[in-house]
Amino acid sequence: MAEPAACADCLRRSWLLAALGPYVEKIATGEVGSRSPELLRLSNEELVEVAAPKAAAQVLGRVAALSEERMVAELLAAECWACCRHDHLYPHSLHDAPDAPWALIGRGDPRLLDGLEPFGAVTIVGARRATAYGREVARELGRELAAAGIVVVSGLAFGIDACSHRGALDAAGRTIAVLGCGPDVPYPASNRSLWRRICETGAVVSELPPGATPWRWTFPARNRIMAALAGMTVVVEAATRSGSLITTDLAADLGRDLGAVPGPVTSRASAGPNGLLAAGAHVVRDAQDVLDAMLGPGCRQIERPAPKLDPDLEAVLAAVESGACSCDAVATATGLTAAAAAAALSRLELLDYLSCSNLGTYSRTTLLPRSAAASTPPPIVPLS
Amino acid sequence: MLATAKTFTLDGISARPVQVEVDVHKGLPNYTIVGLPDAAVREARERVRAALVNCGFEFPLRRIVVNLAPASLRKAGPGMDLAIAAALLSASGQLQWERLSRIALAGELALDGTTRPVQGALAMAEAAREGGMETIVLPAGNGAEGALVEGIGVVAIESLGRLPDLAAGRWDPPRPEPLPLQLEAAPGTPDLADLRGQPHLRHALEVAAAGGHSLLMVGPPGAGKSLAASRLPSILPPLAPVEALEVARIASACGRLGDGLPPGRPFRAPHHTISAAGLIGGGTPPRAGEATLAHRGVLFLDELCEFRRDALEALRAPLEAGEVSISRATGRRTLPCRFMLVAAANPCPCGRGESDPDCTCAPYDVQRYQGKLSGALADRIDVLAAVRQPSAAEIGGAPGESSAVVQDRVCGARERQERRLGPGRCNAEMTPAEARACALSEEAAVLLADLYERQRLSGRAHDRALRLARTIADLDGAEEIGEEQMAQALQMRRRDDG
Numbered sequence: 001m002a003e004p005a006a007c008a009d010c011l012r013r014s015w016l017l018a019a020l021g022p023y024v025e026k027i028a029t030g031e032v033g034s035r036s037p038e039l040l041r042l043s044n045e046e047l048v049e050v051a052a053p054k055a056a057a058q059v060l061g062r063v064a065a066l067s068e069e070r071m072v073a074e075l076l077a078a079e080c081w082a083c084c085r086h087d088h089l090y091p092h093s094l095h096d097a098p099d100a101p102w103a104l105i106g107r108g109d110p111r112l113l114d115g116l117e118p119f120g121a122v123t124i125v126g127a128r129r130a131t132a133y134g135r136e137v138a139r140e141l142g143r144e145l146a147a148a149g150i151v152v153v154s155g156l157a158f159g160i161d162a163c164s165h166r167g168a169l170d171a172a173g174r175t176i177a178v179l180g181c182g183p184d185v186p187y188p189a190s191n192r193s194l195w196r197r198i199c200e201t202g203a204v205v206s207e208l209p210p211g212a213t214p215w216r217w218t219f220p221a222r223n224r225i226m227a228a229l230a231g232m233t234v235v236v237e238a239a240t241r242s243g244s245l246i247t248t249d250l251a252a253d254l255g256r257d258l259g260a261v262p263g264p265v266t267s268r269a270s271a272g273p274n275g276l277l278a279a280g281a282h283v284v285r286d287a288q289d290v291l292d293a294m295l296g297p298g299c300r301q302i303e304r305p306a307p308k309l310d311p312d313l314e315a316v317l318a319a320v321e322s323g324a325c326s327c328d329a330v331a332t333a334t335g336l337t338a339a340a341a342a343a344a345l346s347r348l349e350l351l352d353y354l355s356c357s358n359l360g361t362y363s364r365t366t367l368l369p370r371s372a373a374a375s376t377p378p379p380i381v382p383l384s
Numbered sequence: 385m386l387a388t389a390k391t392f393t394l395d396g397i398s399a400r401p402v403q404v405e406v407d408v409h410k411g412l413p414n415y416t417i418v419g420l421p422d423a424a425v426r427e428a429r430e431r432v433r434a435a436l437v438n439c440g441f442e443f444p445l446r447r448i449v450v451n452l453a454p455a456s457l458r459k460a461g462p463g464m465d466l467a468i469a470a471a472l473l474s475a476s477g478q479l480q481w482e483r484l485s486r487i488a489l490a491g492e493l494a495l496d497g498t499t500r501p502v503q504g505a506l507a508m509a510e511a512a513r514e515g516g517m518e519t520i521v522l523p524a525g526n527g528a529e530g531a532l533v534e535g536i537g538v539v540a541i542e543s544l545g546r547l548p549d550l551a552a553g554r555w556d557p558p559r560p561e562p563l564p565l566q567l568e569a570a571p572g573t574p575d576l577a578d579l580r581g582q583p584h585l586r587h588a589l590e591v592a593a594a595g596g597h598s599l600l601m602v603g604p605p606g607a608g609k610s611l612a613a614s615r616l617p618s619i620l621p622p623l624a625p626v627e628a629l630e631v632a633r634i635a636s637a638c639g640r641l642g643d644g645l646p647p648g649r650p651f652r653a654p655h656h657t658i659s660a661a662g663l664i665g666g667g668t669p670p671r672a673g674e675a676t677l678a679h680r681g682v683l684f685l686d687e688l689c690e691f692r693r694d695a696l697e698a699l700r701a702p703l704e705a706g707e708v709s710i711s712r713a714t715g716r717r718t719l720p721c722r723f724m725l726v727a728a729a730n731p732c733p734c735g736r737g738e739s740d741p742d743c744t745c746a747p748y749d750v751q752r753y754q755g756k757l758s759g760a761l762a763d764r765i766d767v768l769a770a771v772r773q774p775s776a777a778e779i780g781g782a783p784g785e786s787s788a789v790v791q792d793r794v795c796g797a798r799e800r801q802e803r804r805l806g807p808g809r810c811n812a813e814m815t816p817a818e819a820r821a822c823a824l825s826e827e828a829a830v831l832l833a834d835l836y837e838r839q840r841l842s843g844r845a846h847d848r849a850l851r852l853a854r855t856i857a858d859l860d861g862a863e864e865i866g867e868e869q870m871a872q873a874l875q876m877r878r879r880d881d882g
Contacts, residue, residue, distance in 0.1 A: 128747050129746070129747050158747040158748075158751070159747060188748070190748075190751055326584065326770045326771075326772045327584035327770060327875065328581075328582050328583060328584040328585065328770070328771070328772045329772055331583045331584055332581070332583070332775070332778070337583065337587075338583035338584045338586065338587035338588075339587055339856075339868075339872055340868075341583075341584070342584065342587065342871070342872045342875040342876065343868050343869075343871035343872045343875065344871075345875050346871040346872065346874045346875035347871050349874075349875075350831065350834065350835060350871075350874070356879055357879065358754060358757075358878070358879045359602045359731045359737070359754070359768075359770060360602060360768050360769065360770025360879075361731075361737070361770060
C-alpha cells in the first residue's frame with residue numbers, strides 16, 4: 001500500500017482553517033454554529049473575505065507563505081499523516097459531500113481509510129450526557145459492528161461517542177475518531193487514554209492541522225465528515241436540540257441511511273432518536289438491525305452465542321429488565337435473599353447479560369437469552 | 385537542700401518519665417523552673433506557691449531552682465504540679481518521705497491545693513509500672529483509670545494536704561475501684577433494626593463487619609447510608625478486654641475519659657472539612673487524630689468525595705499498617721489506628737445519579753466527582769454497596785433483624801477466622817499468600833479464573849475477591865469457598881478496580 005499523500009494546496013486549506021478559527025467563531029456561534037459546514041463550501045478567498053474581512057490579506061499571505069516542507073515537518077513532528085482529496089487513500093464517501101474537507105490529517109493507522117466504502121462504516125453519535133442504557137447500547141453496537149468487520153466512526157466525545165469507540169476496541173475491531181481539533185490533541189482531555197488506544201489500533205482524523213485547538217464551530221464541521229464517511233448514521237441518545245441531530249441532518253442531506261435507537265418516550269435523553277423514528281428513521285435495536293438496514297436484510301448475520309439460563313437467573317434477569325437496577329431492588333422484586341440476589345446478579349454479569357457501573361448500578365446488555373432469541377420473528381423484507 | 389520526685393509528661397498517647405529536681409538554698413528569694421518547660425509547666429510556679437500556702441505549708445523564702453530532667457525533652461501540660469510541690473516540700477524539710485524515690489506523682493493543683501485530673505493518667509500509670517515504681521499518686525479524678533493498671537499501687541488524693549499523712553503512714557487509702565470497661569454497646573444505643581428493608585445494604589454491612597472489610601456505600605442523599613454506618617459498631621464483636629484497655633488509653637490521653645469510657649467500640653465520623661493532621665494526627669506537640677480515636681472501632685467518612693484529597697491520601701499508609709507514624713524534628717511517634725473504614729458518597733454532585741434523567745450535573749462534573757471516588761481511597765475499599773431509596777412499603781414495614789442477631793453471626797464468623805489466622809486477626813488482614821491458600825471449590829476457582837483471564841480483575845482485586853469470599857464462607861459456616869459465595873464476593877467488588 002502506498003503512503004498517504006497530500007498536495008501543498010490542500011494542506012494549506014487545513015492551516016488556513018486553523019488560522020481562521022477565532023474569526024469563524026465570531027460569525028458562526030449560537031444558532032449559526034450549525035451553519036459552519038455551509039461556510040466550509042466556500043473557496044479559500046471567499047471564506048477569508050466572509051470571516052475576516054479586515055485581516056483578509058494578512059491571513060491569506062501568512063498561509064500562502066507556508067512551505068510544503070514546513071507543513072510536512074509539522075505533521076511528522078506530531079506523528080501525523082495527511083491525505084488530500086486527490087490522493088487514492090482519500091475515502092470515496094467524502095467525495096459525495098459538496099463541502100468535503102480538502103485534506104484529512106490523521107494519526108494512527110492510515111490503512112483504515114484504504115478502500116473505505118460508505119457501506120463499510122457506520123457512524124454512531126449521541127449525547128455526551130448519556131444514561132446507563134444509552135452507554136450500554138452504544139458499547140454493544142460498537143462491539144458487534146466492529147466484530148462484523150464494520151468500521152465504527154464516532155467523535156471521541158464523552159458518553160455515547162466514547163462508549164461506541166470502546167465497544168469497537170473491545171472487539172479488537174476498527175474504529176475511526178473524527179475530531180474537531182488537531183488529531184494530535186486529545187479532546188476532551190479526560191478521554192486521553194481512549195484517544196491513545198485508538199491511535200494505536202485505529203485512526204484519529206481531522207481536517208485541522210496538528211496542534212489546532214477546538215472551537216465551537218469545528219464540532220458541526222467535523223460532524224459533516226462523520227456523516228459523509230459512513231453509509232449509515234445511528235443516533236443512540238440525544239435531546240431534541242442536540243449536536244448529534246446536526247449530524248443526522250447532514251447525513252440525510254447526503255442521502256445516507258439514518259438509524260435511531262428507541263428509548264422511553266418519557267426520557268429527555270431519548271427525545272432525539274424517538275423523533276427521528278417518528279420521521280421514518282430505521283429502528284435500531286442491535287447491530288443486526290444496522291446491518292439489515294445498510295446492506296439489505298439477511299446479507300450478513302451476526303453470531304451471538306448466548307448461554308442458557310437457570311430459572312432463578314431468568315427471574316433476576318426479568319427483574320432487571322423491568323427496572324430493578326440495584327441488588328436491593330432485585331432482592332425485593334424477586335423475593336430472593338440479598339445474598340442469593342447478589343450471587344445471581346454476579347453470574348449474569350459474568351455471562352454478559354448485565355453490565356454494572358462503577359457505582360453498582362446494573363443495566364441490561366443487548367444480549368438475548370437463547371430461548372427469547374429463537375422466538376424473534378424473521379425480518380420483514382421491505383418493498384422496494 | 386536537694387530533693388527529687390518522679391513524674392511524667394504526655395507525648396502523643398504515651399507517657400515519658402520526667403525527674404523533678406528541686407534545690408532550696410540560701411540566697412535572695414527567687415523561684416525558677418528550668419528544663420524546656422512549656423507555658424503550662426512554667427505557670428506551675430504560681431499554682432504550686434499558692435497551693436502550698438493555702439494548705440498550711442510554708443513557702444520557703446529562699447533561692448529555689450526546679451529542674452525537669454531530661455533537659456532535652458520538651459515538657460508540656462499541667463500534670464507536673466503535684467510532683468514539683470512534693471519535691472519542694474521535701475527539699476524544704478517539711479515532708480519526710482524516704483520512699484519518695486520509688487513513688488511517681490502526677491496531677492494538676494488548684495490554688496487551694498485540691499487536685500485536678502490530668503490527661504493520660506492511664507499511660508502514666510503504665511509507664512510508672514514499666515519504670516519499676518511501687519506506687520503512683522494521682523488526682524482523685526484519675527484514680528479509677530489509674531487502677532486499670534495491674535501491678536502497681538495506685539493512690540488517689542483529693543488535696544495536697546494529704547501528702548504528709550501519706551508519707552508518715554498515718555493514712556493508708558484503699559486502691560480505687562478500676563474504671564468499668566464496657567465491652568458491649570449500652571442498651572438503648574442505635575440498633576440495626578432501625579434499618580428497614582434494604583436487604584442488600586444489610587448484607588453488605590454484615591459481610592463487612594464479619595471480615596473487618598472496608599465498605600463504601602454509594603447512593604442518593606437520605607437513603608440511609610449514615611444510619612447504616614452508625615449501626616455498624618453494634619454488630620461488630622464486643623471488644624476484647626485488651627482492646628478495651630487500648631481504647632481507654634487513647635481516650636485517657638486525649639482527655640475523653642472524663643465521665644468514663646463510652647461503652648462498646650468507638651465510632652468516629654469526622655466532618656469532611658477535616659485536615660490531614662486532624663485525620664491522622666499531627667501538630668506540635670503531636671496529638672492523636674480521628675484515625676487513632678477510631679482505633680478498634682469504626683471510622684466513618686460521610687461524603688467521601690468532599691474530603692480534601694491530601695487528607696484522604698494521608699490515610700492510606702495508616703490504613704495498611706494499622707498505625708500512624710508522625711515524624712517531627714523532636715522525634716517520631718507511633719500511634720495505633722486499627723479501625724474499620726466505612727465511607728459514603730453520592731453518585732454525582734447533585735446526588736440523583738447520572739442515570740436519573742433529572743440529574744442536572746454536567747458530564748465533566750460527574751467525571752471529576754467520581755474521579756475522586758476512584759482516586760483517593762478506592763484501592764483500599766473492599767466492599768461496594770449501591771444504596772437505593774427504600775420504597776414506601778419498606779420504610780413503613782416491619783423493623784429488620786436486630787443488631788444482637790446479626791452480631792451473633794458476625795462473632796461466629798470471626799471465631800472461625802481467629803482459629804485459622806491466629807488470635808485477633810480477621811480476613812481483611814490476610815496477606816496475599818494467605819488469601820491464595822484458602823480452600824476453593826472447583827466451580828468457584830473457575831469463576832474467579834474466568835474473570836481474571838478476561839482482564840476484568842487485577843491481581844489485587846483477585847486477592848480481594850478471595851478475602852471477601854472467605855468471609856462470606858465463614859458467615860455461612862463453610863470450610864471451602866463455594867461457587868455461590870464467590871459469586872456474591874464478585875458482586876460486591878468495585879468495578880473500577882483496574
